[in-house]
Amino acid sequence: MKTKACHPERSEGSQSFGRRRKTAEILRSAQNDKSGKGRLWSLKFTLNGKKVSAQVPPTRTLLDFLRLDMRLTGTKGACLEGECGSCYVLVDGKPMNSCLMLAPQVQDRDVTTIEGLAHSKKLDVIQQKFIDCGAVQCGYCTPGLILAAKALLAENSHPTREEFLAGMEGNICRCTGYNKILRACEQAADAMGLKK
Amino acid sequence: MFYQPKDIQKALGLKAELKERGAFLAGGTDLVVLMNHGKAAPENFIDLTHIPELRAIHKHNGTLELAGNVTYAQMGKLPIRCLARASLSVGGPGIRELGTIAGNLATASPAGDGSTALLALDAEVELTSVRGTRRLPLEEFFLGYRKTALAPDEMITKIFIPTNYQTDWAKNGKRGAMNISIVAVAVAITPKKEVRIALASVAATPIRCYQAEKFLAKNGLTTETIRQAVQSVRGEIKPITDHRASADYKVHVSGVMVRRLLESLVKQ
Numbered sequence: 001m002k003t004k005a006c007h008p009e010r011s012e013g014s015q016s017f018g019r020r021r022k023t024a025e026i027l028r029s030a031q032n033d034k035s036g037k038g039r040l041w042s043l044k045f046t047l048n049g050k051k052v053s054a055q056v057p058p059t060r061t062l063l064d065f066l067r068l069d070m071r072l073t074g075t076k077g078a079c080l081e082g083e084c085g086s087c088y089v090l091v092d093g094k095p096m097n098s099c100l101m102l103a104p105q106v107q108d109r110d111v112t113t114i115e116g117l118a119h120s121k122k123l124d125v126i127q128q129k130f131i132d133c134g135a136v137q138c139g140y141c142t143p144g145l146i147l148a149a150k151a152l153l154a155e156n157s158h159p160t161r162e163e164f165l166a167g168m169e170g171n172i173c174r175c176t177g178y179n180k181i182l183r184a185c186e187q188a189a190d191a192m193g194l195k196k
Numbered sequence: 197m198f199y200q201p202k203d204i205q206k207a208l209g210l211k212a213e214l215k216e217r218g219a220f221l222a223g224g225t226d227l228v229v230l231m232n233h234g235k236a237a238p239e240n241f242i243d244l245t246h247i248p249e250l251r252a253i254h255k256h257n258g259t260l261e262l263a264g265n266v267t268y269a270q271m272g273k274l275p276i277r278c279l280a281r282a283s284l285s286v287g288g289p290g291i292r293e294l295g296t297i298a299g300n301l302a303t304a305s306p307a308g309d310g311s312t313a314l315l316a317l318d319a320e321v322e323l324t325s326v327r328g329t330r331r332l333p334l335e336e337f338f339l340g341y342r343k344t345a346l347a348p349d350e351m352i353t354k355i356f357i358p359t360n361y362q363t364d365w366a367k368n369g370k371r372g373a374m375n376i377s378i379v380a381v382a383v384a385i386t387p388k389k390e391v392r393i394a395l396a397s398v399a400a401t402p403i404r405c406y407q408a409e410k411f412l413a414k415n416g417l418t419t420e421t422i423r424q425a426v427q428s429v430r431g432e433i434k435p436i437t438d439h440r441a442s443a444d445y446k447v448h449v450s451g452v453m454v455r456r457l458l459e460s461l462v463k464q
Contacts (some may be wrong), residue, residue: 041198059230059237080232082225082291083374089210094269097290099232100224104198105245148289167372170288 035039041104047072048116056103063087065103074114085171088144089113095151095170114143117150126150126188135184137175145171149185159164159189200243204250204324208351210242212326215348218242222265223294225287226303250298250353255463260357264298268310271297277293278363278382282313285367288374298352301334304342304401307377309367312402315394316382322354323347331356338401340399356391361389366453370440378441381453385461391417393425393454398433398446405432414433426451 033156040055056065065185066072067087076086080099087099090112117124126149129135136142145168152159152167159167164185173181199218201207211218221227222245231237244250250265253274260276269292271283286292288307300310301321311334319334323346325399334355337345346352364386369375380396391412393405408428415421435446 025382039197058241059231061232081229081286082294085288085290088290091293094293095290096293100228100291100294102198102221102224102228102241102243104200105221105224106242107200107246151289166284166373169288172374 043103043107045106045108046110048112058102058104060103062089062098062101062103062106062111067097071112072115075142078140078141083172084141085144085148086141088147088171090147090151093151093154095148099172112147114146117146124150124154125191126185129184129188129191130181133180133184133187135177135180137173137177141171141173141175145173145181149188152185153189153192161186197239198241199241200246202246204247204351204353205246207242207247208324208326208349210240212349214240214242220244222296222299223267223291225291225295226299236320236340255359258359260367262355262357264352264354265296266355268292268297271310276317276357276359276361276363278316278365278384279310279313279357281365282309282367282380282382285309285365285375285380288458297355301337301352301355302344302346304338304344306341306399306401307380307397308402309377309380309396310392312329312380312396313363313365313382314355314357315402315404316384316392317357318384318386318392320356321352322356323350324353325349325351329353335404341400343454358386361392362461362464364457366457368449368453374380376440379435379446379450379453381450381457383454383457383461385417389413389416389423391458392424393429394460395429395433395450395454397440398435398450403433405429407432412458417458417462419459422455422462424460426455429454453460 041058043054043056045052054069063077066075075089075098077099078084078086082097082100087097088095089098091106092110117127126146148168148171156163164182199210218240220242222241244265250263252263253266254261265272267281268286272280274280291321297310300308302303314334319338320331321334321337322329322331331343339345365382367380368378377397379398384392391409393408394402396402408425412421412425430447430451435443437443
């Protein structure tokens with residue numbers, strides 16, 4: 001799924017975001033410089049099954065921390081106001097918008113990002129069904145949607161179509177391939193032997 | 197500085213010391229959004245997400261006690277129809293895991309869904325500081341546009357809700373999900389057959405329609421009295437025209453929603 005011919009300057013980090021993103025980033029780092037004075041937060045938490053310790057500016061969002069410090073760029077940022085769901089991660093198994101959390105808030109918590117779903121190079125069944133069903137277009141919303149589906153299926157072992165729609169209502173796909181996404185989720189539920 | 201107290205007393209101690217220079221942080225669905233949009237971060241954060249007792253829900257003698265950090269996801273599972281439905285109408289699953297009821301009250305948005313449902317329920321809030329605890333009816337908590345009775349050293353520690361009201365909820369928005377209300381309505385009938393009508397997004401704060409309530413308490417709930425109460429509601433609300441809808445539309449649709457909710461409550 002990795003694009004090799006990616007523009008080098010746009011492949012990672014904050015540069016891949018739009019103008020508003022850059023402004024927010026700059027203003028925030030300026031703020032850090034003013035009040036931070038090297039006061040970093042000693043963050044300890046579990047990330048994709050591994051214990052992680054890091055020093056982080058406390059005003060850094062979990063999204064920024066994951067992408068810029070941990071270099072886990074599967075988690076995407078788009079609206080930065082909780083409207084789009086592309087930044088979803090699982091915190092203690094619950095879906096949360098990582099753009100709205102400050103990194104220190106996951107202290108002692110268990111965080112799963114899209115990178116943590118596959119095990120020993122075998123994709124999670126939801127990931128596999130997204131590929132099988134062609135539920136990926138530009139792919140930007142995909143990590144968030146897969147984590148939303150993961151959380152939903154963990155809580156509700158046999159969702160109805162309505163329940164699927166409610167479980168995914170926090171995620172926006174602007175390629176609007178919603179039917180295939182829904183099909184992928186339903187097939188994943190079937191494959192997990194969960195759906196009645 | 198970023199503080200992460202593990203109990204309420206520590207958090208209150210910090211707030212008493214820092215006052216306006218320290219901001220409580222829970223879901224971040226307002227505060228962090230503003231920061232992402234370039235607004236300066238508060239000087240100090242007091243993170244409340246690591247205080248387990250602020251997530252508790254208890255029931256005492258027919259009264260439900262929600263601690264301040266109870267999330268929309270938690271409230272969505274409560275057997276109180278207007279509050280559960282209001283909570284499930286907020287954002288998507290991620291937002292509902294983050295956003296808290298105390299945050300919804302403290303931000304005092306005119307469009308606050310949770311606040312509106314709680315108004316119809318005659319909810320009371322417990323405000324705590326190192327100076328002590330006071331209990332306030334929610335109607336007295338909202339003072340004006342994004343203004344509340346919360347003192348600079350206080351925290352919303354509990355919300356008290358009766359469990360014996362018959363309630364319902366409706367929301368009018370642009371979409372089926374991730375919706376900010378154009379108008380939202382919560383209605384309730386108390387055990388004494390009094391009526392409560394609360395609306396969001398039609399005034400500077402979530403409001404109650406007292407005249408319509410009094411009229412219905414006096415004259416009972418019939419098709420005709422509901423029709424007259426609806427006229428009263430349309431007179432009591434003061435919506436503004438904004439990018440979501442015109443004031444005229446909001447006045448009209450508020451009446452329609454109140455009528456439908458009351459009629460369905462009568463039928464139940």
